[in-house]
Amino acid sequence: MPLQIYNSLNRQKQEFKPIKTNEITMYVCGPTVYDLSHIGHARSAVAFDVVYRYLKYKGFNVKYTRNYTDIDDKIINRANKDGVPWNEISERYIKAFDEDMAALDVELPTFRPKATETIREMIDVIQTLISKGFAYAMDGDVYYSVRKFAGYGKLSGKNIEELEAGARVEVDERKKDPLDFALWKSSKPGEPSWPSPWGEGRPGWHIECSAMSQKFLGDTIDIHGGGKDLIFPHHENEIAQSEAATGKPFVRYWLHNGFVNIEKEKMSKSLGNILTIRDALKNYSAEAIRLFLLSSHYQSPIDYSADALKEAEAALERYYRTLERMERDWPNVANAPIPEEVKQEILKPFIHAMDEDFNTVAVKRFIFQWVNDVNSLMDFASRTGIDEEFQKTLPRAALIFKEIGGILGIFNRNWQEYFQEKKSRSRIPADEIEKLIVKRAEARTNKDFKKADDIRKELEEKGVLLEDTPKGTVWRMKI
RNA sequence: GGCGGCGUACCCAAGUGGCUAAGGGAGCAGUCUGCAAAACUGCGAUGCAGCGGUUCAAAUCCGCUCGCCGCCUCCA
Numbered sequence: 001m002p003l004q005i006y007n008s009l010n011r012q013k014q015e016f017k018p019i020k021t022n023e024i025t026m027y028v029c030g031p032t033v034y035d036l037s038h039i040g041h042a043r044s045a046v047a048f049d050v051v052y053r054y055l056k057y058k059g060f061n062v063k064y065t066r067n068y069t070d071i072d073d074k075i076i077n078r079a080n081k082d083g084v085p086w087n088e089i090s091e092r093y094i095k096a097f098d099e100d101m102a103a104l105d106v107e108l109p110t111f112r113p114k115a116t117e118t119i120r121e122m123i124d125v126i127q128t129l130i131s132k133g134f135a136y137a138m139d140g141d142v143y144y145s146v147r148k149f150a151g152y153g154k155l156s157g158k159n160i161e162e163l164e165a166g167a168r169v170e171v172d173e174r175k176k177d178p179l180d181f182a183l184w185k186s187s188k189p190g191e192p193s194w195p196s197p198w199g200e201g202r203p204g205w206h207i208e209c210s211a212m213s214q215k216f217l218g219d220t221i222d223i224h225g226g227g228k229d230l231i232f233p234h235h236e237n238e239i240a241q242s243e244a245a246t247g248k249p250f251v252r253y254w255l256h257n258g259f260v261n262i263e264k265e266k267m268s269k270s271l272g273n274i275l276t277i278r279d280a281l282k283n284y285s286a287e288a289i290r291l292f293l294l295s296s297h298y299q300s301p302i303d304y305s306a307d308a309l310k311e312a313e314a315a316l317e318r319y320y321r322t323l324e325r326m327e328r329d330w331p332n333v334a335n336a337p338i339p340e341e342v343k344q345e346i347l348k349p350f351i352h353a354m355d356e357d358f359n360t361v362a363v364k365r366f367i368f369q370w371v372n373d374v375n376s377l378m379d380f381a382s383r384t385g386i387d388e389e390f391q392k393t394l395p396r397a398a399l400i401f402k403e404i405g406g407i408l409g410i411f412n413r414n415w416q417e418y419f420q421e422k423k424s425r426s427r428i429p430a431d432e433i434e435k436l437i438v439k440r441a442e443a444r445t446n447k448d449f450k451k452a453d454d455i456r457k458e459l460e461e462k463g464v465l466l467e468d469t470p471k472g473t474v475w476r477m478k479i
Numbered sequence: 480g481g482c483g484g485c486g487u488a489c490c491c492a493a494g495u496g497g498c499u500a501a502g503g504g505a506g507c508a509g510u511c512u513g514c515a516a517a518a519c520u521g522c523g524a525u526g527c528a529g530c531g532g533u534u535c536a537a538a539u540c541c542g543c544u545c546g547c548c549g550c551c552u553c554c555a
Contacts, residue, residue: 011483029555037555044555074553157482158551205553227555232482234554257555258484259548266549295503296492301485301548308491311504318503321517353493361493365502372502372519379511379519449513456515467516476516 003058003355005223006299008231008254009155013357016253018222024060025217026052027251028109029209029226029234032069033093034078036276037100039289039304040227040260040267046290046409047257047298047358048225049106053407054354064109065216067209068094071116071192071202086192090116100277104286105409111216115208119194122203122211125245126183126196134244138174140186140199146179149240155254156232181237183207206237210250214242224251228258228299258301260293275304285421288312290410294360313479315368316410316418322371323401324415325378326394333386336395346396350404360408367404367411370397422477428462437466437473 003016018024028048031041048066055062070090079086094114101108115122126142129135134148146152146160153159163179182204187193193200213221219242226235235254242250259266262273280289292312296302326334338346353362374397377390405412423430436455443451456466463478 031555032553040555042555047555072553156550159481162481163551228483229550229554232550233552259555261548268554299484300492303491305491307504311491315503318517325518359493362501365493368502375518376520382518444513447513453514465516468512468514469517 004357005253005255006357007252008256009251014253018060019220019252022059022061024055024062024223025221026055026062026064026223026225027209027213027217027221028064028066028224029230030066030068030112031093031097032072032074033090033097034072034074035093036278037093037097038267039262039275039277039280041097042100042104042277042280042289043260043293043298043302044225044227044257045101045106046104046293048255050294050298050360050408051223051225051255051358052107052109053409054358057407062110063217065111065113065212066109067212068097068112068114069205069208070094070114072205076191087116090114100281103281104277104290107409113212113216115203115212118208118212118215119203121215122207123184123196125207125211125214125241128245129183129241132244134240135183136176137184137198138176140201141174141182142184142198143175143180144183144237144240145177146181146240147177149244151243152240153236155239156236158232158236181206181233183241206234207241209234209238210241210245213238213250214246219246219248219250221251223253223255225255225257228256231256255298257298258296261301261303263305264303280304280309284309284313285316287410287413288316290408291316291364294408294410295364297361298358310479315364317479319367319371319401319411320413320415320418322375324419326374326398327415329378330381330386330394333391333394334398336391338395338399342396343399346400347403350400350407354407363404363408367401370400373397419476423475426462426464426477428459428464433459433464433475437475440466441473 004013005016006013026048028044031037045066052062052064068090071086075089076086079089082089126135129144130137130142133145135142135144153163160179184196184198184201184203184207186199186201191202193202213224224235224238231254239250260275261267262275265271265273267274284292288309289312292304292309293302295308295312302308349366350363353359353366356362374394377393381387381390401411426433436459440452440455443449443455459466459475460478465476465478467474467476
């Protein structure tokens with residue numbers, strides 16, 4: 001069963017056939033670094049992180065490029081507002097973005113170029129476009145002639161006549177046509193600038209992706225990703241630039257992720273509901289945020305809410321409790337080796353789900369079906385002893401959890417780590433809890449259940465749960 | 480106005496032509512427990528926004544209607 005990918009270019013799920021047999025080239029639009037990244041950036045990053053991990057898992061050598069847009073009007077505006085040099089802004093937020101990605105366990109792409117490191121290549125592409133008649137210089141600016149490119153609109157499904165009719169932005173006098181967009185912008189005194197054949201200036205937004213993609217991955221690439229909002233005009237313009245310049249197809253498969261809404265509303269500056277990754281991490285674990293993001297298909301809109309995140313935390317708790325029970329109570333059974341052919345067989349449903357346009361929701365379902373199965377078997381084994389079914393199933397589940405954990409970047413910690421981290425967030429010191437547990441044990445021995453229950457209730461109000469097990473009382477953090 | 484998407488149980492969310500429509504959360508009942516918690520077991524859509532149509536067969540394809548959303552302007 002080959003990998004099927006939904007391609008925005010023809011709005012169909014189609015079989016994925018890379019240009020080369022073993023190598024895949026993939027480009028994803030990275031952030032414009034003028035502010036902290038928000039949960040929407042996290043979704044895009046996590047979605048394509050899973051694509052990247054899965055393609056590697058399938059055995060491909062993936063060359064993955066994600067850029068930093070580190071020169072842009074928004075960066076300049078922010079710098080003016082803060083009264084600092086523009087590159088201080090971009091450096092600050094590149095660092096912040098990298099930290100956020102690391103916190104979310106997003107793997108580093110192969111190449112992470114900055115726009116400002118690729119200026120020379122951008123100028124080359126612009127010159128090619130001018131010499132081929134697709135672009136024209138005008139008083140230090142360079143514009144792309146949209147009407148010269150026959151395929152304009154093929155990605156976004158727009159046609160030029162309607163765009164013309166709907167054009168309502170202030171028309172730049174120097175443009176020959178309102179639809180034309182800037183490849184190069186002349187700079188005003190005091191603004192950041194680079195020398196070019198057209199004078200001092202800076203690149204337009206769209207050209208950087210064409211230049212960086214070409215520089216690091218070649219003229220035609222396998223996969224290009226980004227948020228749905230980038231389809232028009234950004235990706236449409238990238239196609240126009242790259243294909244006009246090289247005369248070759250730019251991208252074989254376009255992938256676009258859906259938005260994150262906040263409590264059913266679109267995130268926007270005007271609504272003031274931008275949720276930064278940092279703020280989300282203050283309330284929820286990175287792993288829960290990842291699970292939340294992967295609990296819907298990457299193309300669907302999703303709704304960030306306290307309920308949804310709590311649900312993700314609860315699911316993780318359930319998973320790690322199961323893992324704990326397996327590895328603590330039956331380590332020898334759980335870690336028994338699995339023959340390679342059995343491994344291939346039991347992984348089939350997961351592979352099949354991921355091959356269907358990265359169906360992470362189905363993968364999650366399988367994980368929890370295994371969770372249910374092993375819990376059921378462990379219940380049975382605790383009562384009546386180990387049987388053949390148990391010995392067969394437990395190591396298989398352990399293997400599946402490990403393999404899938406690597407692909408999703410979730411479910412891949414060990415249980416000690418998971419519970420330790422949660423306990424470290426307790427507002428009451430551990431030794432104080434331990435003391436209360438001893439006190440409660442005494443009360444229980446004396447059949448003073450009122451006192452025992454009061455202690456448990458007291459701790460519960462502070463977020464600590466006590467559980468009485470055959471091996472004594474243990475404590476956990478409430479979700 | 481143009482383009483695109485969505486509407487599946489109380490909530491979240493898979494399934495996109497054919498076995499009893501996944502899974503999670505919440506709820507109820509039971510097992511276990513001093514009581515709980517966890518775990519397990521059982522219950523829960525005769526139905527997939529509505530109405531028509533195609534088909535031996537439709538949540539799944541087609542048409543219409545209703546509702547919601549995104550893009551068309553910087554935006555993941």
